[in-house]
Amino acid sequence: MKRIALLTVIFASTIIAVWCTTTDNTEQKVALAQCLTEKWATMYGTTRCSHCNAQKESFGYEAFAKINFVDCDKNKNTCGLAWVEWYPTRVFADKSKLVGEQKLEALAQAAGCEYWTASTGWTIASGN
Numbered sequence: 688m689k690r691i692a693l694l695t696v697i698f699a700s701t702i703i704a705v706w707c708t709t710t711d712n713t714e715q716k717v718a719l720a721q722c723l724t725e726k727w728a729t730m731y732g733t734t735r736c737s738h739c740n741a742q743k744e745s746f747g748y749e750a751f752a753k754i755n756f757v758d759c760d761k762n763k764n765t766c767g768l769a770w771v772e773w774y775p776t777r778v779f780a781d782k783s784k785l786v787g788e789q790k791l792e793a794l795a796q797a798a799g800c801e802y803w804t805a806s807t808g809w810t811i812a813s814g815n
Contacts, residue, residue, distance in 0.1 A: 713747055713749055713750065715802060716746050716747055716749075716750035716791065717749055717750045717753065718802075719746075719794070719795055719800055719801075720746060720751065720752075720753040720754050721753050722795075722800035723755075723794060723798050723800060724753055726779065726780055726800065727755075727780035728777055728778070728779050728780070728794070728797075728798050729755040729756070729757060729769075729777065729778050730755065730757070730777050731757045731759055731766050731769060731771040731774065731775065731776045731777075731778065732756065732758070732759060732775035732776070733759050733774055734758060734760065735760070736774040736775065738774060738775055738787060738788040739774050739775045739788075741788050742775050742788050742789070745788075745790075745791060757769075759774065772786075773786045773787065775787065775788065777794065777797070779797065779798060792804055
């Protein structure tokens with residue numbers, strides 16, 4: 688009987704762990720996008736850039752709609768003034784940059800935003 692109870696607990700824990708790591712955390716992504724915007728973070732890229740598109744997908748449509756995004760195909764002068772050479776590039780209020788596709792946790796840390804991660808369950812807040 689103890690063995691069945693133990694196996695039941697292990698099975699339930701596994702199901703919960705899998706659910707937590709695969710659950711769409713849209714609210715957290717929207718909050719992160721809002722924080723990045725409030726901290727004057729801007730993403731420079733193009734619609735034809737595969738890494739830019741992957742970064743957009745990592746946020747999801749609802750959250751990415753809140754991101755300051757400059758399309759460098761349409762705004763070449765703006766991107767030139769920001770010294771954007773690679774896509775995607777994020778420029779923060781202090782003029783620091785992150786180049787390339789980034790994990791959301793890295794963006795949160797660079798901007799000083801909080802972000803809950805399903806894998807660790809903790810929030811990050813440091814940076815600018």
